[in-house]
Amino acid sequence: MSEPTVDPQRLQDDLERLVRLPSVAFPGFPPEPVREAADLTAQLLADAGLEGVTQIDVPDAAPAVFAEIPAPPGAPTVVLYAHYDVQPSGPEEAWTTPAFAPTVRDGRLYGRGTADDKCGIAIHLAALRAFGGRPPVGIKILIEGEEETGLGTLSELVAADPERFRADAFVIADGGNVATGKPTLTTSLRGFAVVEVTVRTLRDFVHSGVAGGAAPDALVALSRIIASLHDDAGNVAVEGLDRLPWDGAAIDEADFRRESGVLDGVSLIGDGPVAERLLTRPSITAVGIDAPTVRGAGNALIPEARAKLSARLAPTQDPQAAADAIVAHVRRAAPWGVQLELDVSGLAPGALLAGQGPVATAAAAALEAGYGVPVTRIGTGGAIPLCADLARIYPDAEFVLWGASDDRSRIHASDESVDLGDLERAAQAEVALLRGLAG
Structure with a gap:
Protein backbone atom coordinates (compact mmCIF):
# COMPACT_ATOMS: atom_id res chain seq x y z
CA MET A 1 0.00 0.00 0.00
CA ARG A 190 12.07 24.97 30.14
CA GLY A 191 9.50 26.41 32.51
CA PHE A 192 8.46 30.02 32.91
CA ALA A 193 7.75 32.62 35.58
CA VAL A 194 7.12 36.37 35.46
CA VAL A 195 7.83 38.76 38.32
CA GLU A 196 6.88 42.43 38.08
CA VAL A 197 8.93 44.69 40.33
CA THR A 198 7.74 48.18 41.27
CA VAL A 199 10.12 50.48 43.15
CA ARG A 200 8.93 53.65 44.91
CA THR A 201 11.22 56.19 46.58
CA LEU A 202 9.52 59.63 46.52
CA ARG A 203 6.04 61.14 46.75
CA ASP A 204 6.56 63.00 43.46
CA PHE A 205 9.17 64.09 40.94
CA VAL A 206 11.90 66.25 42.50
CA HIS A 207 14.32 68.60 40.70
CA SER A 208 17.62 66.77 40.29
CA GLY A 209 19.61 69.93 41.02
CA VAL A 210 17.78 70.44 44.29
CA ALA A 211 17.59 66.85 45.61
CA GLY A 212 20.06 64.86 43.50
CA GLY A 213 22.84 63.37 45.58
CA ALA A 214 20.72 62.76 48.64
CA ALA A 215 17.22 61.74 47.56
CA PRO A 216 17.03 58.23 46.02
CA ASP A 217 15.98 57.86 42.39
CA ALA A 218 13.59 54.92 41.77
CA LEU A 219 14.99 54.09 38.34
CA VAL A 220 18.55 53.95 39.67
CA ALA A 221 17.39 51.68 42.50
CA LEU A 222 15.55 49.45 40.04
CA SER A 223 18.64 49.31 37.83
CA ARG A 224 20.72 48.11 40.77
CA ILE A 225 18.17 45.36 41.47
CA ILE A 226 18.19 44.21 37.85
CA ALA A 227 21.99 44.26 37.75
CA SER A 228 22.14 41.98 40.80
CA LEU A 229 20.29 39.18 39.02
CA HIS A 230 23.46 38.08 37.18
CA ASP A 231 27.08 37.62 38.13
CA ASP A 232 29.90 39.30 36.22
CA ALA A 233 29.96 36.49 33.64
CA GLY A 234 26.22 36.76 33.03
CA ASN A 235 25.12 33.63 34.91
CA VAL A 236 21.87 33.95 36.88
CA ALA A 237 22.84 34.82 40.46
CA VAL A 238 19.52 33.96 42.14
CA GLU A 239 19.95 31.23 44.74
CA GLY A 240 17.68 28.17 44.79
CA LEU A 241 17.09 27.68 41.05
CA ASP A 242 17.59 24.27 39.40
CA ARG A 243 20.46 23.77 36.97
CA LEU A 244 20.72 20.55 34.95
CA PRO A 245 23.47 19.17 32.72
CA TRP A 246 22.66 18.79 29.03
CA ASP A 247 23.73 15.59 27.28
CA GLY A 248 21.94 16.05 23.96
CA ALA A 249 23.04 17.70 20.72
CA ALA A 250 25.49 20.57 21.08
CA ILE A 251 24.77 24.10 19.86
CA ASP A 252 27.62 25.75 17.97
CA GLU A 253 28.47 29.14 19.45
CA ALA A 254 29.23 30.78 16.10
CA ASP A 255 25.95 29.51 14.64
CA PHE A 256 24.05 30.74 17.68
CA ARG A 257 25.65 34.19 17.48
CA ARG A 258 24.71 34.49 13.83
CA GLU A 259 21.16 33.20 14.22
CA SER A 260 20.48 35.40 17.26
CA GLY A 261 21.95 38.52 15.69
CA VAL A 262 24.56 39.12 18.41
CA LEU A 263 26.57 42.18 17.37
CA ASP A 264 30.28 41.98 16.58
CA GLY A 265 32.39 42.36 19.68
CA VAL A 266 29.50 41.61 22.06
CA SER A 267 30.12 38.56 24.25
CA LEU A 268 27.61 35.84 25.03
CA ILE A 269 26.57 35.72 28.67
CA GLY A 270 27.12 32.86 31.09
CA ASP A 271 29.62 30.04 30.95
CA GLY A 272 29.58 26.35 30.06
CA PRO A 273 28.07 24.73 26.95
CA VAL A 274 25.76 26.99 24.96
CA ALA A 275 23.08 24.29 24.81
CA GLU A 276 23.11 23.98 28.59
CA ARG A 277 22.71 27.74 29.01
CA LEU A 278 19.76 27.72 26.62
CA LEU A 279 17.98 24.50 27.54
CA THR A 280 18.54 23.31 31.10
CA ARG A 281 19.64 26.34 33.12
CA PRO A 282 17.60 29.35 34.24
CA SER A 283 17.69 32.70 32.49
CA ILE A 284 16.24 36.01 33.63
CA THR A 285 15.49 38.87 31.26
CA ALA A 286 14.11 42.34 31.91
CA VAL A 287 11.59 42.37 29.07
CA GLY A 288 10.07 45.77 29.90
CA ILE A 289 10.60 48.86 32.02
CA ASP A 290 8.10 51.59 32.90
CA ALA A 291 9.92 54.89 33.38
CA PRO A 292 9.95 58.30 31.69
CA THR A 293 11.10 58.16 28.08
CA VAL A 294 14.34 59.85 27.05
CA ARG A 295 12.53 62.20 24.72
CA GLY A 296 10.90 64.86 26.84
CA ALA A 297 12.46 63.66 30.09
CA GLY A 298 12.94 66.43 32.64
CA ASN A 299 15.85 66.95 35.02
CA ALA A 300 14.03 65.30 37.89
CA LEU A 301 14.45 62.35 40.18
CA ILE A 302 12.01 59.57 39.34
CA PRO A 303 9.64 58.58 42.17
CA GLU A 304 8.48 55.22 40.75
CA ALA A 305 9.81 52.70 38.23
CA ARG A 306 8.66 49.24 37.28
CA ALA A 307 10.21 46.29 35.45
CA LYS A 308 8.85 43.00 34.13
CA LEU A 309 11.27 40.13 34.75
CA SER A 310 10.82 37.04 32.57
CA ALA A 311 12.47 33.89 33.91
CA ARG A 312 13.01 30.69 31.93
CA LEU A 313 13.51 27.71 34.21
CA ALA A 314 15.18 24.31 34.13
CA PRO A 315 12.77 21.51 33.08
CA THR A 316 12.61 20.14 36.64
CA GLN A 317 12.02 23.49 38.35
CA ASP A 318 8.82 24.17 40.28
CA PRO A 319 7.77 27.58 38.86
CA GLN A 320 6.26 28.85 42.12
CA ALA A 321 9.44 27.98 44.00
CA ALA A 322 11.43 29.79 41.33
CA ALA A 323 9.23 32.88 41.58
CA ASP A 324 9.62 32.81 45.36
CA ALA A 325 13.40 32.65 44.98
CA ILE A 326 13.41 35.62 42.60
CA VAL A 327 11.18 37.63 44.93
CA ALA A 328 13.47 36.86 47.87
CA HIS A 329 16.50 37.90 45.83
CA VAL A 330 14.88 41.19 44.81
CA ARG A 331 14.04 41.98 48.42
CA ARG A 332 17.64 41.32 49.47
CA ALA A 333 19.06 43.35 46.58
CA ALA A 334 16.77 46.38 46.95
CA PRO A 335 18.96 49.34 48.10
CA TRP A 336 18.28 52.23 50.45
CA GLY A 337 15.11 50.83 52.00
CA VAL A 338 13.05 51.53 48.89
CA GLN A 339 9.41 50.49 48.89
CA LEU A 340 8.73 47.39 46.80
CA GLU A 341 5.66 45.91 45.18
CA LEU A 342 6.15 42.43 43.71
CA ASP A 343 3.60 40.62 41.54
CA VAL A 344 4.04 37.06 40.28
CA SER A 345 2.21 35.82 37.18
CA GLY A 346 2.51 33.53 34.18
CA LEU A 347 3.78 30.47 36.03
CA ALA A 348 4.37 27.43 33.81
CA PRO A 349 6.26 24.20 34.52
CA GLY A 350 8.86 22.70 32.25
Whole structure:
Protein backbone atom coordinates (compact mmCIF):
# COMPACT_ATOMS: atom_id res chain seq x y z
CA MET A 1 0.00 0.00 0.00
CA SER A 2 1.45 3.35 -1.08
CA GLU A 3 2.03 6.11 1.45
CA PRO A 4 -0.71 8.77 1.51
CA THR A 5 0.76 12.01 0.24
CA VAL A 6 0.38 15.63 1.26
CA ASP A 7 -1.00 18.24 -1.14
CA PRO A 8 1.58 21.08 -0.79
CA GLN A 9 -0.60 23.73 -2.42
CA ARG A 10 -3.58 23.00 -0.19
CA LEU A 11 -1.20 22.95 2.79
CA GLN A 12 0.06 26.43 1.91
CA ASP A 13 -3.43 27.73 1.17
CA ASP A 14 -4.73 26.55 4.56
CA LEU A 15 -1.84 28.26 6.35
CA GLU A 16 -2.25 31.51 4.43
CA ARG A 17 -5.96 31.66 5.28
CA LEU A 18 -5.17 31.26 8.95
CA VAL A 19 -2.32 33.80 8.93
CA ARG A 20 -4.54 36.52 7.47
CA LEU A 21 -6.47 36.65 10.75
CA PRO A 22 -4.79 38.81 13.46
CA SER A 23 -5.81 36.40 16.23
CA VAL A 24 -4.01 38.06 19.15
CA ALA A 25 -5.72 36.88 22.34
CA PHE A 26 -4.04 39.30 24.76
CA PRO A 27 -6.22 41.84 26.62
CA GLY A 28 -6.61 45.09 24.76
CA PHE A 29 -6.72 43.49 21.30
CA PRO A 30 -9.99 43.04 19.39
CA PRO A 31 -11.62 39.68 20.14
CA GLU A 32 -13.33 39.35 16.75
CA PRO A 33 -10.28 38.03 14.83
CA VAL A 34 -9.68 35.46 17.57
CA ARG A 35 -13.23 34.18 17.22
CA GLU A 36 -12.84 34.20 13.41
CA ALA A 37 -9.69 32.09 13.73
CA ALA A 38 -11.56 29.56 15.88
CA ASP A 39 -14.38 29.46 13.34
CA LEU A 40 -11.97 29.05 10.42
CA THR A 41 -10.07 26.28 12.20
CA ALA A 42 -13.33 24.42 12.81
CA GLN A 43 -14.36 24.93 9.19
CA LEU A 44 -11.03 23.65 7.84
CA LEU A 45 -11.22 20.55 10.04
CA ALA A 46 -14.71 19.85 8.74
CA ASP A 47 -13.45 20.35 5.17
CA ALA A 48 -10.70 17.81 5.92
CA GLY A 49 -13.38 15.19 6.60
CA LEU A 50 -13.89 15.40 10.35
CA GLU A 51 -17.43 15.18 11.63
CA GLY A 52 -18.77 16.68 14.84
CA VAL A 53 -16.21 19.48 15.12
CA THR A 54 -17.05 21.53 18.20
CA GLN A 55 -15.82 24.64 19.93
CA ILE A 56 -15.25 24.25 23.66
CA ASP A 57 -15.99 27.28 25.79
CA VAL A 58 -12.96 28.13 27.90
CA PRO A 59 -13.79 30.46 30.83
CA ASP A 60 -12.51 33.99 30.24
CA ALA A 61 -10.51 32.85 27.21
CA ALA A 62 -10.79 32.06 23.53
CA PRO A 63 -12.56 28.79 22.65
CA ALA A 64 -10.71 25.57 21.95
CA VAL A 65 -11.57 23.60 18.82
CA PHE A 66 -12.09 19.87 19.32
CA ALA A 67 -12.93 16.93 17.10
CA GLU A 68 -12.66 13.17 17.46
CA ILE A 69 -12.31 10.20 15.13
CA PRO A 70 -12.81 6.86 16.94
CA ALA A 71 -9.91 4.43 16.75
CA PRO A 72 -10.20 1.35 14.52
CA PRO A 73 -10.15 -1.91 16.49
CA GLY A 74 -6.78 -2.44 18.11
CA ALA A 75 -5.38 0.94 17.06
CA PRO A 76 -4.16 3.62 19.49
CA THR A 77 -5.65 7.08 19.92
CA VAL A 78 -3.53 10.14 19.20
CA VAL A 79 -4.16 13.75 20.22
CA LEU A 80 -3.04 16.30 17.62
CA TYR A 81 -2.42 19.69 19.26
CA ALA A 82 -1.65 23.19 18.00
CA HIS A 83 -2.83 26.74 18.74
CA TYR A 84 -4.39 29.44 16.58
CA ASP A 85 -3.60 32.50 18.72
CA VAL A 86 -0.48 34.53 17.95
CA GLN A 87 1.82 37.11 19.47
CA PRO A 88 1.17 40.81 18.72
CA SER A 89 2.86 41.87 15.51
CA GLY A 90 4.81 44.78 17.02
CA PRO A 91 5.78 47.89 15.03
CA GLU A 92 4.56 47.78 11.43
CA GLU A 93 7.76 49.36 10.17
CA ALA A 94 9.77 46.40 11.49
CA TRP A 95 8.12 44.08 8.92
CA THR A 96 9.28 43.83 5.31
CA THR A 97 5.70 43.01 4.33
CA PRO A 98 2.59 43.38 6.54
CA ALA A 99 2.40 40.89 9.40
CA PHE A 100 -1.03 39.57 8.45
CA ALA A 101 -0.57 39.58 4.68
CA PRO A 102 1.16 36.21 4.08
CA THR A 103 3.90 36.63 1.48
CA VAL A 104 6.29 34.15 -0.13
CA ARG A 105 9.94 35.15 -0.55
CA ASP A 106 12.74 32.77 -1.48
CA GLY A 107 10.76 29.66 -0.59
CA ARG A 108 9.59 30.95 2.81
CA LEU A 109 6.12 32.11 3.83
CA TYR A 110 6.24 35.30 5.92
CA GLY A 111 3.61 36.50 8.37
CA ARG A 112 2.70 36.42 12.05
CA GLY A 113 1.80 32.87 13.04
CA THR A 114 3.40 31.17 10.03
CA ALA A 115 5.78 29.37 12.40
CA ASP A 116 4.13 29.82 15.81
CA ASP A 117 1.80 28.08 15.56
CA LYS A 118 -0.65 28.18 12.71
CA CYS A 119 1.73 25.96 10.77
CA GLY A 120 0.91 23.28 13.37
CA ILE A 121 -2.76 23.47 12.44
CA ALA A 122 -1.87 23.30 8.75
CA ILE A 123 0.31 20.22 9.34
CA HIS A 124 -2.52 18.39 11.12
CA LEU A 125 -4.95 19.36 8.36
CA ALA A 126 -2.59 18.13 5.65
CA ALA A 127 -2.10 14.79 7.38
CA LEU A 128 -5.84 14.29 7.82
CA ARG A 129 -6.50 15.29 4.21
CA ALA A 130 -3.87 12.78 3.05
CA PHE A 131 -5.97 10.03 4.67
CA GLY A 132 -9.21 11.46 3.32
CA GLY A 133 -10.27 12.25 6.88
CA ARG A 134 -10.01 8.58 7.86
CA PRO A 135 -6.60 7.97 9.42
CA PRO A 136 -5.54 4.48 10.59
CA VAL A 137 -5.54 5.49 14.27
CA GLY A 138 -8.00 7.21 16.54
CA ILE A 139 -7.63 10.99 16.48
CA LYS A 140 -8.54 13.72 18.91
CA ILE A 141 -7.88 17.20 17.58
CA LEU A 142 -7.27 19.89 20.19
CA ILE A 143 -6.54 23.41 18.94
CA GLU A 144 -6.41 26.14 21.57
CA GLY A 145 -6.69 29.90 21.31
CA GLU A 146 -4.80 31.22 24.35
CA GLU A 147 -1.39 29.53 24.37
CA GLU A 148 0.56 32.77 23.93
CA THR A 149 -1.13 34.42 26.91
CA GLY A 150 0.27 31.80 29.30
CA LEU A 151 -2.96 31.71 31.32
CA GLY A 152 -3.20 27.92 31.32
CA THR A 153 -7.00 27.91 31.37
CA LEU A 154 -7.19 25.03 28.89
CA SER A 155 -5.01 22.92 31.18
CA GLU A 156 -7.57 23.38 33.93
CA LEU A 157 -10.33 22.32 31.56
CA VAL A 158 -8.43 19.15 30.55
CA ALA A 159 -7.70 18.31 34.19
CA ALA A 160 -11.39 18.68 35.02
CA ASP A 161 -12.43 16.21 32.28
CA PRO A 162 -9.40 13.98 31.64
CA GLU A 163 -11.31 11.15 29.98
CA ARG A 164 -12.45 13.39 27.15
CA PHE A 165 -8.88 14.10 26.09
CA ARG A 166 -7.20 10.85 27.12
CA ALA A 167 -4.96 9.27 24.48
CA ASP A 168 -2.04 6.90 24.03
CA ALA A 169 0.11 9.58 22.40
CA PHE A 170 0.09 13.35 22.12
CA VAL A 171 1.58 15.02 19.04
CA ILE A 172 2.32 18.63 19.94
CA ALA A 173 2.98 20.55 16.72
CA ASP A 174 4.40 23.59 18.49
CA GLY A 175 8.10 22.79 18.27
CA GLY A 176 10.61 23.21 15.49
CA ASN A 177 13.83 22.14 13.82
CA VAL A 178 17.34 23.19 14.77
CA ALA A 179 17.85 24.33 11.18
CA THR A 180 16.12 24.18 7.82
CA GLY A 181 16.01 20.62 6.58
CA LYS A 182 17.18 19.12 9.89
CA PRO A 183 14.26 17.21 11.47
CA THR A 184 14.18 17.60 15.24
CA LEU A 185 12.44 15.96 18.18
CA THR A 186 12.21 18.12 21.30
CA THR A 187 12.87 16.16 24.49
CA SER A 188 12.79 18.88 27.15
CA LEU A 189 11.02 22.17 27.87
CA ARG A 190 12.07 24.97 30.14
CA GLY A 191 9.50 26.41 32.51
CA PHE A 192 8.46 30.02 32.91
CA ALA A 193 7.75 32.62 35.58
CA VAL A 194 7.12 36.37 35.46
CA VAL A 195 7.83 38.76 38.32
CA GLU A 196 6.88 42.43 38.08
CA VAL A 197 8.93 44.69 40.33
CA THR A 198 7.74 48.18 41.27
CA VAL A 199 10.12 50.48 43.15
CA ARG A 200 8.93 53.65 44.91
CA THR A 201 11.22 56.19 46.58
CA LEU A 202 9.52 59.63 46.52
CA ARG A 203 6.04 61.14 46.75
CA ASP A 204 6.56 63.00 43.46
CA PHE A 205 9.17 64.09 40.94
CA VAL A 206 11.90 66.25 42.50
CA HIS A 207 14.32 68.60 40.70
CA SER A 208 17.62 66.77 40.29
CA GLY A 209 19.61 69.93 41.02
CA VAL A 210 17.78 70.44 44.29
CA ALA A 211 17.59 66.85 45.61
CA GLY A 212 20.06 64.86 43.50
CA GLY A 213 22.84 63.37 45.58
CA ALA A 214 20.72 62.76 48.64
CA ALA A 215 17.22 61.74 47.56
CA PRO A 216 17.03 58.23 46.02
CA ASP A 217 15.98 57.86 42.39
CA ALA A 218 13.59 54.92 41.77
CA LEU A 219 14.99 54.09 38.34
CA VAL A 220 18.55 53.95 39.67
CA ALA A 221 17.39 51.68 42.50
CA LEU A 222 15.55 49.45 40.04
CA SER A 223 18.64 49.31 37.83
CA ARG A 224 20.72 48.11 40.77
CA ILE A 225 18.17 45.36 41.47
CA ILE A 226 18.19 44.21 37.85
CA ALA A 227 21.99 44.26 37.75
CA SER A 228 22.14 41.98 40.80
CA LEU A 229 20.29 39.18 39.02
CA HIS A 230 23.46 38.08 37.18
CA ASP A 231 27.08 37.62 38.13
CA ASP A 232 29.90 39.30 36.22
CA ALA A 233 29.96 36.49 33.64
CA GLY A 234 26.22 36.76 33.03
CA ASN A 235 25.12 33.63 34.91
CA VAL A 236 21.87 33.95 36.88
CA ALA A 237 22.84 34.82 40.46
CA VAL A 238 19.52 33.96 42.14
CA GLU A 239 19.95 31.23 44.74
CA GLY A 240 17.68 28.17 44.79
CA LEU A 241 17.09 27.68 41.05
CA ASP A 242 17.59 24.27 39.40
CA ARG A 243 20.46 23.77 36.97
CA LEU A 244 20.72 20.55 34.95
CA PRO A 245 23.47 19.17 32.72
CA TRP A 246 22.66 18.79 29.03
CA ASP A 247 23.73 15.59 27.28
CA GLY A 248 21.94 16.05 23.96
CA ALA A 249 23.04 17.70 20.72
CA ALA A 250 25.49 20.57 21.08
CA ILE A 251 24.77 24.10 19.86
CA ASP A 252 27.62 25.75 17.97
CA GLU A 253 28.47 29.14 19.45
CA ALA A 254 29.23 30.78 16.10
CA ASP A 255 25.95 29.51 14.64
CA PHE A 256 24.05 30.74 17.68
CA ARG A 257 25.65 34.19 17.48
CA ARG A 258 24.71 34.49 13.83
CA GLU A 259 21.16 33.20 14.22
CA SER A 260 20.48 35.40 17.26
CA GLY A 261 21.95 38.52 15.69
CA VAL A 262 24.56 39.12 18.41
CA LEU A 263 26.57 42.18 17.37
CA ASP A 264 30.28 41.98 16.58
CA GLY A 265 32.39 42.36 19.68
CA VAL A 266 29.50 41.61 22.06
CA SER A 267 30.12 38.56 24.25
CA LEU A 268 27.61 35.84 25.03
CA ILE A 269 26.57 35.72 28.67
CA GLY A 270 27.12 32.86 31.09
CA ASP A 271 29.62 30.04 30.95
CA GLY A 272 29.58 26.35 30.06
CA PRO A 273 28.07 24.73 26.95
CA VAL A 274 25.76 26.99 24.96
CA ALA A 275 23.08 24.29 24.81
CA GLU A 276 23.11 23.98 28.59
CA ARG A 277 22.71 27.74 29.01
CA LEU A 278 19.76 27.72 26.62
CA LEU A 279 17.98 24.50 27.54
CA THR A 280 18.54 23.31 31.10
CA ARG A 281 19.64 26.34 33.12
CA PRO A 282 17.60 29.35 34.24
CA SER A 283 17.69 32.70 32.49
CA ILE A 284 16.24 36.01 33.63
CA THR A 285 15.49 38.87 31.26
CA ALA A 286 14.11 42.34 31.91
CA VAL A 287 11.59 42.37 29.07
CA GLY A 288 10.07 45.77 29.90
CA ILE A 289 10.60 48.86 32.02
CA ASP A 290 8.10 51.59 32.90
CA ALA A 291 9.92 54.89 33.38
CA PRO A 292 9.95 58.30 31.69
CA THR A 293 11.10 58.16 28.08
CA VAL A 294 14.34 59.85 27.05
CA ARG A 295 12.53 62.20 24.72
CA GLY A 296 10.90 64.86 26.84
CA ALA A 297 12.46 63.66 30.09
CA GLY A 298 12.94 66.43 32.64
CA ASN A 299 15.85 66.95 35.02
CA ALA A 300 14.03 65.30 37.89
CA LEU A 301 14.45 62.35 40.18
CA ILE A 302 12.01 59.57 39.34
CA PRO A 303 9.64 58.58 42.17
CA GLU A 304 8.48 55.22 40.75
CA ALA A 305 9.81 52.70 38.23
CA ARG A 306 8.66 49.24 37.28
CA ALA A 307 10.21 46.29 35.45
CA LYS A 308 8.85 43.00 34.13
CA LEU A 309 11.27 40.13 34.75
CA SER A 310 10.82 37.04 32.57
CA ALA A 311 12.47 33.89 33.91
CA ARG A 312 13.01 30.69 31.93
CA LEU A 313 13.51 27.71 34.21
CA ALA A 314 15.18 24.31 34.13
CA PRO A 315 12.77 21.51 33.08
CA THR A 316 12.61 20.14 36.64
CA GLN A 317 12.02 23.49 38.35
CA ASP A 318 8.82 24.17 40.28
CA PRO A 319 7.77 27.58 38.86
CA GLN A 320 6.26 28.85 42.12
CA ALA A 321 9.44 27.98 44.00
CA ALA A 322 11.43 29.79 41.33
CA ALA A 323 9.23 32.88 41.58
CA ASP A 324 9.62 32.81 45.36
CA ALA A 325 13.40 32.65 44.98
CA ILE A 326 13.41 35.62 42.60
CA VAL A 327 11.18 37.63 44.93
CA ALA A 328 13.47 36.86 47.87
CA HIS A 329 16.50 37.90 45.83
CA VAL A 330 14.88 41.19 44.81
CA ARG A 331 14.04 41.98 48.42
CA ARG A 332 17.64 41.32 49.47
CA ALA A 333 19.06 43.35 46.58
CA ALA A 334 16.77 46.38 46.95
CA PRO A 335 18.96 49.34 48.10
CA TRP A 336 18.28 52.23 50.45
CA GLY A 337 15.11 50.83 52.00
CA VAL A 338 13.05 51.53 48.89
CA GLN A 339 9.41 50.49 48.89
CA LEU A 340 8.73 47.39 46.80
CA GLU A 341 5.66 45.91 45.18
CA LEU A 342 6.15 42.43 43.71
CA ASP A 343 3.60 40.62 41.54
CA VAL A 344 4.04 37.06 40.28
CA SER A 345 2.21 35.82 37.18
CA GLY A 346 2.51 33.53 34.18
CA LEU A 347 3.78 30.47 36.03
CA ALA A 348 4.37 27.43 33.81
CA PRO A 349 6.26 24.20 34.52
CA GLY A 350 8.86 22.70 32.25
CA ALA A 351 9.00 19.05 31.28
CA LEU A 352 11.33 16.22 30.41
CA LEU A 353 9.83 14.29 27.48
CA ALA A 354 10.86 10.77 26.56
CA GLY A 355 13.44 10.70 23.82
CA GLN A 356 13.08 6.92 23.53
CA GLY A 357 10.18 4.46 23.61
CA PRO A 358 7.75 3.15 20.98
CA VAL A 359 6.18 6.49 20.10
CA ALA A 360 9.47 8.41 20.12
CA THR A 361 11.02 5.69 17.95
CA ALA A 362 8.09 5.88 15.52
CA ALA A 363 8.36 9.68 15.46
CA ALA A 364 12.08 9.55 14.69
CA ALA A 365 11.47 7.08 11.87
CA ALA A 366 8.65 9.27 10.54
CA LEU A 367 10.85 12.37 10.54
CA GLU A 368 13.60 10.52 8.72
CA ALA A 369 11.02 9.35 6.17
CA GLY A 370 9.63 12.86 5.73
CA TYR A 371 12.97 14.69 5.54
CA GLY A 372 15.29 12.01 4.21
CA VAL A 373 17.97 12.61 6.87
CA PRO A 374 18.52 11.40 10.47
CA VAL A 375 16.69 13.08 13.31
CA THR A 376 18.23 15.40 15.92
CA ARG A 377 17.07 15.34 19.55
CA ILE A 378 17.28 18.59 21.47
CA GLY A 379 15.53 20.61 24.16
CA THR A 380 13.84 23.96 23.81
CA GLY A 381 14.27 27.08 25.87
CA GLY A 382 10.66 28.07 25.34
CA ALA A 383 7.81 27.08 27.61
CA ILE A 384 4.72 25.20 26.38
CA PRO A 385 2.54 25.10 29.50
CA LEU A 386 -0.09 22.74 28.13
CA CYS A 387 2.52 20.19 27.10
CA ALA A 388 3.93 20.07 30.61
CA ASP A 389 0.46 19.90 32.12
CA LEU A 390 -0.59 17.07 29.82
CA ALA A 391 2.51 15.10 30.80
CA ARG A 392 1.43 15.49 34.42
CA ILE A 393 -2.25 14.63 33.80
CA TYR A 394 -1.45 11.63 31.57
CA PRO A 395 1.76 10.13 32.98
CA ASP A 396 1.34 6.90 30.97
CA ALA A 397 1.04 8.67 27.59
CA GLU A 398 3.97 9.36 25.27
CA PHE A 399 4.64 12.74 23.73
CA VAL A 400 5.97 13.96 20.41
CA LEU A 401 6.97 17.61 20.24
CA TRP A 402 7.93 18.82 16.78
CA GLY A 403 7.05 21.41 14.15
CA ALA A 404 8.10 23.16 10.97
CA SER A 405 9.81 26.26 12.36
CA ASP A 406 13.59 26.55 12.12
CA ASP A 407 16.55 28.73 13.03
CA ARG A 408 15.39 31.46 10.62
CA SER A 409 11.75 31.59 11.67
CA ARG A 410 12.09 34.65 13.99
CA ILE A 411 9.28 33.46 16.25
CA HIS A 412 7.71 36.33 18.26
CA ALA A 413 9.70 38.84 16.18
CA SER A 414 9.13 40.77 12.97
CA ASP A 415 9.36 38.91 9.65
CA GLU A 416 8.31 35.61 11.21
CA SER A 417 8.43 32.88 8.58
CA VAL A 418 8.36 29.17 7.80
CA ASP A 419 10.21 27.28 5.08
CA LEU A 420 7.59 25.87 2.73
CA GLY A 421 9.71 22.82 1.95
CA ASP A 422 10.04 21.99 5.64
CA LEU A 423 6.33 22.61 6.11
CA GLU A 424 5.55 19.95 3.51
CA ARG A 425 8.17 17.57 4.94
CA ALA A 426 6.77 17.99 8.46
CA ALA A 427 3.26 17.20 7.23
CA GLN A 428 4.50 14.13 5.37
CA ALA A 429 6.31 13.03 8.54
CA GLU A 430 3.05 13.25 10.46
CA VAL A 431 1.40 11.04 7.86
CA ALA A 432 4.21 8.53 8.33
CA LEU A 433 3.87 8.74 12.13
CA LEU A 434 0.15 7.97 12.09
CA ARG A 435 0.73 5.00 9.83
CA GLY A 436 3.62 3.85 12.00
CA LEU A 437 1.56 4.06 15.18
CA ALA A 438 -1.21 2.06 13.53
CA GLY A 439 1.31 -0.69 12.78
